[in-house]
Amino acid sequence: MKNLNPMDFENDSLLSDLQGNILKGHGRDHTTNIFLQFKNTEKAKNKAKKWLNEFAEKNVTSFKKQLRERDLFKRNKIDGGIFSTVLVSASGYDYFLGIGKQTKLKDMAFIEGMKKRIQLNNDPKKEDWEGGFQHDSHILVILADDNSNRMGAFSKNLLEEIQEFADIHCIQYGNALRNANGDGLEHFGYVDGISQPLFLKDEVDAYMSFHAITDKNKLKFDPTADTDLVLVKDPYSKEANAFGSYFVFRKLEQKVQKFKKRESELHFGELGGASIVGRFEDGSPVSLDKEDGIIGSGNFNNFNYDTDPSGGRCPHFAHIRKVNPREADTQKRIMARRGIPFGQRNVSTEVDPNFEQMPTGGVGLLFMSYQKSIVDQFEFIQQAWANNKDFQHSKTGIDAIIGQSDDPTARTYNFPIPYGKAPTNLPANQRQFNQFVDMKGGEYFFAPSISFLKNM
């Protein structure tokens, strides 16, 4: 379904049984992500089921509720309160339903779990993951709130409630970073979350008006997405209109100080970093055509690479070009990204800190995404594009931000100098850009319908 209109009564059963955060981000600035494994006794299992039924009934935020809260906030500035969602891993389904590989949730990556896909994704070996992620988690509970004290108190109660029948393997905390405009940043200092698939009619209308375009056929990049891009029928709910979505969680640590130092050594100034990401720090795409204008273009997303085939403006190894080449047949790979930064900084990005003031570790991105297929969306993007030095052209190099490869030549890049000219062969010491993002662990999940969670 395209251009979903929440006002349309026909969509009511879908919206009230679907968990929030899938078709639109919850928008809260603080999150608590609790990974847990239920204890392996019949008694614990019964208690766990009962707890989940009640938690789904009372706390899990439906998409309908999320939208209502968004409207209240827009109109009356009434804060939506705590947002909650529950994600279940393949081992979680196995624990509750005892179905193992016979599951009706057919995505192979989900069935196997992230640890069995280490080689495919070229991830670090399991022994190098953070301790908590080395265990199998049955479920992940995400709480989100703008009020971190309220969220802290709520999660404290929750942890006390479940400790009798569950082992908490790890808790990850997310904290949004914002620039003066209020745009969300990631730790390297770039605005994130600009390019997203848009499912709701009002979001598509806002996109058209932001880009001052009335005729959809004139769009250079149309983010209008069918709900099929992320939704899957929930095979374990008895309700007719029950949907869920596959979910990816990855903890990605960012070596900020080293990244920023290397970025500054790229001898073409601000353009250096923009060539790595594909956007300037404020979000302006590095590949804009003249007619698109430059000033105030931070949230600009109506562009493609048709007039930049050689990568003279946006190199093929730049993060956003690797992970979304913006061609008609690559639209089906797009995911709904819902990540949030983690870790505290002593000096805010707003101050434009000195290298010595920048974090050397302990900060990064809790990458999260919803999709219809982990194999065809997240994994395809990571494996076939980001980790592939020959995508889109031979010897392009891997994704400069998230590429993972053992090949020593995979991070040797031809930067376009001067801007606009086809990339040239630079001296060897100018061409290397190392890996500054390290994967610390994660898991694949499914976000089931609320009716499933309530009646399990």
Ligand code: HEM
């Ligand atoms: C620490 C790790 C990461 C950092 C610092 C990062 C940073 C960014 C930034 C700054 C943008 C531009 C904002 C926007 O267009 O929305 C972006 C976009 C994007 N990122 Fe990442 N990202 C990271 C990890 C990932 C991963 C693991 C994936 C998927 C495998 C991914 C996929 C995307 C996609 C699909 C876009 C939108 C591209 C477009 O449509 O033009 N990112 N990222």
